[in-house]
Amino acid sequence: MKRVVIFASGSGSNAENLIKFFHNNxxxxxxxxxxxxxxxxxxxxxxxxxVSALSxxxxxxxxxxxxxxxxxxxxxxxxxLAGFLWKFPEFILKEFENKVINIHPALLPKYxxxxxxxxxVHEAVVANKETETGITIHYVNENYDEGAIIFQAKCExxxxxxxxxxxxxxxxxxxEHFPIVVDDLLKSQISKTKIxxx
Numbered sequence: 501m502k503r504v505v506i507f508a509s510g511s512g513s514n515a516e517n518l519i520k521f522f523h524n525n526x527x528x529x530x531x532x533x534x535x536x537x538x539x540x541x542x543x544x545x546x547x548x549x550x551v552s553a554l555s556x557x558x559x560x561x562x563x564x565x566x567x568x569x570x571x572x573x574x575x576x577x578x579x580x581l582a583g584f585l586w587k588f589p590e591f592i593l594k595e596f597e598n599k600v601i602n603i604h605p606a607l608l609p610k611y612x613x614x615x616x617x618x619x620x621v622h623e624a625v626v627a628n629k630e631t632e633t634g635i636t637i638h639y640v641n642e643n644y645d646e647g648a649i650i651f652q653a654k655c656e657x658x659x660x661x662x663x664x665x666x667x668x669x670x671x672x673x674x675x676e677h678f679p680i681v682v683d684d685l686l687k688s689q690i691s692k693t694k695i696x697x698x
Contacts, residue, residue: 501529504522504576512543518580532552534567535555587644607634612644634673
């Protein structure tokens, strides 16, 4: 059984979607959610869903081994960032090489980088009169939104769309595709392991 740990900073709708998707899944389950925000709604969602959840501060995350040690104890096959706003420390990425992925609410490389998250992205998309936008699921490296792209899905942006309209379209894409992409990645890990052991 593959083990998934989720990092989230806010409401946790993507985290909840992933937890529910893997609830009765034979291949994987979400074993833990970690957040940098002690008031994040994701903590309430986890309580209702009976999933272990912890909050941590910046020192525990990037200035000490506290979060790293939690992850080592959890032994995740995949670490999924679902609306997590802090830059991931290199020493954690090194420990879990090619096992940390993120979802970004735009078609990278457009509208990525520091400060480009949530409504900031959708407002920029509308302001620049883009005709399409979408989601990007990518590996995480030491720079914001620059890791190798795993998957993208697009939607149209019409002249009359507000940033809020765009946000709703993106949310639908996230709900539809994110769990399936995570599941596919975990299945490809399983098949790789099988090949190596055969």
